[in-house]
Amino acid sequence: MSTLAPRPASAAAPHPLDPLTAAELAVAVKVLKDDPRVTEDTRFWGVALDEHHARTARPGDARRARAVVICPSAHVGYEVDLELGEKPQSTAWRELDVRSPGCSSEEARQAAAVCRADPRFREALALRGIHDVSLVMVDPESIGGFEPPEHPGRRLTWGSVWHRESEDDNGYARPVQGVVPVIDMESMEVLYIEDHGVVPLSEESGVFAAGTVPERAGLKPLEVVQPEGPSFTVSGQRVDWQGWSVRVGFSHREGLVLHDLSFDAGGRGPRQVIRRASVNEMYVPYFDTASTQYRKNFFDWGEYGAGPLTNSLALGCDCLGVIHYFDAAVLGGDGVPRVIPNAVCMHEEDDGILWKHHDGRTGRTEVRRSRRLIISAFATVANYDYGFYWSLYQDGSVMLEIKMTGILSATGVTEDEETPYARRVAPNVAVTNHQHFFAVRLDMAVDGTANRLVEVTAEHESDPALDPYGNAARTVLRPVLSEAEGGRSTDASRALHWRVESTEARNRMGEPTAYRVHVENTAVLPVRPDSVCARRAPFVAKQLWATEYDPARRFVAGEYPNQAEPGADGVHRWQEEDRSLDGTDLVLWATVGSHHFPRPEEWPVMPVARARLRLEPDGFFDRNPALDVPAPVSCHPPATAADAGGGHCCAG
Known part of the structure; x- marks a missing residue:
């Protein structure tokens, strides 16, 4: 049995190191959007508490934070210092290379949708017998170190592609090998599609949801009970x-x-x-x-x-x-x-x-x-x-x-393909070291x-x-x-x-x-x-x-x-x-x-x-600091001396 701990008393006042709240994040976004440097198509890559200021601030000082924004139409990013007090304001703006901020989940979903709408991408999928692109998953992956020289200065990603046979399918069990879209994450356009040749898709299901395989019998309940509540x-x-x-x-x-x-x-x-x-x-x-x-x-x-x-x-x-x-x-x-x-x-x-x-x-x-x-x-x-x-x-x-x-992040392979840098875990599926x-x-x-x-x-x-x-x-x-x-x-x-x-x-x-x-x-x-x-x-x-x-x-x-x-x-x-x-x-x-080193036992x-x-x-204490831990209250003497080798299990 698992239960919620009793609701704790609220702290007397917020601590400077407390995480930013949703309300504070909303205030930060409003300050940023009210600034003329922020474009209509601006995207955000997080707002972080200024922890150094939190440790050195005086009582009553406004909390400070740092935001990272991307302005695609202006081809620029900003790192912005903020004050989140009674009069929220930005205090410093530093230009960033627009490629520097990380990729948000919202950007990733947008990039995947752009791929599914691209005719070249659809054509490559059709060659593999895939016609319902709504069942295709695209994970935009970081491209660091492999930027194509013909597209300098662009904020780029490449897509790993997966296919599901239904909405509830495990797409990661069915890699679409050889199809690699390269995407401009500012303009949200597919620059080109690499096609390295058709590899048969795995026909084996990778679904592992409850009920997919018969459940193992004989597992009895194991209860964790703290009748007097937690010790914290x-x-x-x-x-x-x-x-x-x-x-x-x-x-x-x-x-x-x-x-x-x-x-x-x-x-x-x-x-x-x-x-x-x-x-x-x-x-x-x-x-x-x-x-x-x-x-x-x-x-x-x-x-x-x-x-x-x-x-x-x-x-x-x-x-x-x-x-x-x-x-x-x-x-x-x-x-x-x-x-x-x-x-x-x-x-x-x-x-x-x-x-x-x-x-x-x-x-x-x-x-x-x-x-x-x-x-x-x-x-x-x-x-x-x-x-x-x-x-x-x-x-x-x-x-x-x-x-x-x-x-595991898998790759598609043919039946007779050698896989010196990966291990086969299913038909037409291998996992890289x-x-x-x-x-x-x-x-x-x-x-x-x-x-x-x-x-x-x-x-x-x-x-x-x-x-x-x-x-x-x-x-x-x-x-x-x-x-x-x-x-x-x-x-x-x-x-x-x-x-x-x-x-x-x-x-x-x-x-x-x-x-x-x-x-x-x-x-x-x-x-x-x-x-x-x-x-x-x-x-x-x-x-x-x-x-x-x-x-x-x-x-x-x-x-x-x-x-x-x-x-x-x-x-x-x-x-x-x-x-x-x-x-x-x-x-x-x-x-x-x-x-x-991948193992078949790790699949799917x-x-x-x-x-x-x-x-x-290590010398932080002068002796064992756990000498004061109480003896187990449920520790009872054995029935006979022979049962315990001549003594009872703990001091009473």
Whole structure:
């Protein structure tokens, strides 16, 4: 049984870091539309809260935001600073290359409709036996790195094409191979159609809705019950739970954002851990020479935006237990704000054993069960679905788990075609090898903002005189003191991980208080260095980057990766300034990676695959901070000593 948590009391007043509301978005759009620079055909690519101002503003100051607009008839884009107070106004306008802003869902739908109306597109479909174009799906894809030289300076996209046999069909199971429309996204016209030859369409259904296959028998109900309600409290966007305090935020580009994570161990007062945490970018390159595959390399956040693609979550389906939901407001490409109900889910889960010891001499056992608070959201990017689960633990640990599911991006193949860069998953259907990179931004604040990064490895003792038995190993700590050294790589053979240390606070052993960072899932691009994907996303070459905080440097691949010169902006450029990282306001950019070798078992819909990032206290506390967790109330002595090996399961 899943239920809604009791409605929380409203916050006394909105917090400066609260997400923008639908009303504020509407005010922003009105200010923009009232300006003569904004044309009748203007499109919008989001309005974002000015978080730096929100952190430094004085009480009573108006909230500030930044909008991105595209004016197709004027062939220009603008980045606009706004004040959203009693007298809303724009305060600065900066011209943008019209190609720079990302593509909204409204633009994508318009481009697909333009393709379906184009006679050349219809003719190419007819050659493949497709005559009802209303059943044809077109996904406009980013073209970065593959802009046709005969169309310079245009805001372009190319279309991947799919066919459904009915309105309820799974079109992604039936790729229309070889047909590639190239579209001008300003004028909304099809420039030309590539036709690489007819490949038979798959005749196998890819439908996986309930009732399509006989249901498995024998699954009994599993109820999650919290008779006294949840252990968290909510006030506005602030959450308090088991020593943790966190603010739940949301943005157009990144979707779910967490602010001001602090931990209070034993009631001694809250201590800062992380100032801001988000999945900052997602990059997905494909590794195939096929006509409908070789261009595929996407900055899903920088070219589309996580916010508008966020799902409404369903009680009892996406989350189980006693649930609290946060709604989120987003701005469509047409300038119409909308609210995503239940955009963010929060609930508690049992997480197995937290700590335990059985004393064989006395027969006494002490055991505590772990519970975690999960704050999660799901975003759907065309065929793929991605879940982002931030978990807070009673021992002060933090984990991000990314769940990848949905439908694989397929290509059509002939019966006898070799597929060296893909794997067949159905008749006439193959799926290309590809990768998913998630750039996680962590604005660290371990006991304050004066932090440093230290790399930790296990290394054997090199002096034989000190190691007569050959088994001595040191913990080696290497401070990373400047941005030029800020790009780091993992190495499991040396147990490599990183510490974020306070340069001011010490624990009782005299060591700097710190948090460890583990990037548990990594991948390396298996391509030539001169390839488009390697040049467009240099940040994926390292598993961790460190920079000094700069409010103007918000995104790991740069502010506007859409049709940008490959590698022109991003964290790999910022490190060239070589600013000091010793005792600074430290920002980490961790790269969680997953190499996807497709499997037939992932077709026609993919069971969840997981990738993780983990942070844990390392000398932040003087001893186990979870000693105060209560013993399980349902933990009873066994019926006989033999049943329990001579003792009962936990102290009563």
